[in-house]
Amino acid sequence: MSGLPKLDFPTLLALAQESAQITTECTCCTVSLESWNSVPLSLIEGNLQEIGTLLEDPFIDPTFAEFHSSGTRYDSPDAPIAPRYYPYNRCNIAKCQVCSRYFLRYTEAGGYFVDRRIRLLISERLIDAA
Secondary structure, three states: OOOOOEOOHHHHHHHHHHHHOOOOOOOOOOOOOOOOEEOOOOOOHHHEEEEEEOOOOOOOOOOOOOOOOOOOOOOOOOOOEOOOOOOHHHOEEEEEOOOOOEEEEEEEEOOOOEEEEEEEOOHHHEOOOO
């Protein structure tokens, strides 16, 4: 187990709204992180502090079902962030110690690869879908 606290939807929304209040240009990363990306080389992972998790139970494998109410796709910048659905149900939340923004992070593990993925926590994309 990670030892990170489980974050509920109201807490996640508050973090996203806090992140949205930051108006200075982010200089931590040269790649837009509005949609899922592999962690870019320009982002120093040591600047990210893990603060919580969306994983419900570390002993139960969460669903791989995705939530796309508006016909979006996994990699769409406007895809909803639905914590009970893949990949959000496997995410940790991290705060950048430089720009103070919050990010969703998880590790994609395919048959022959492991890829650390990251996406900006955007309040307008959050949806509390059952």
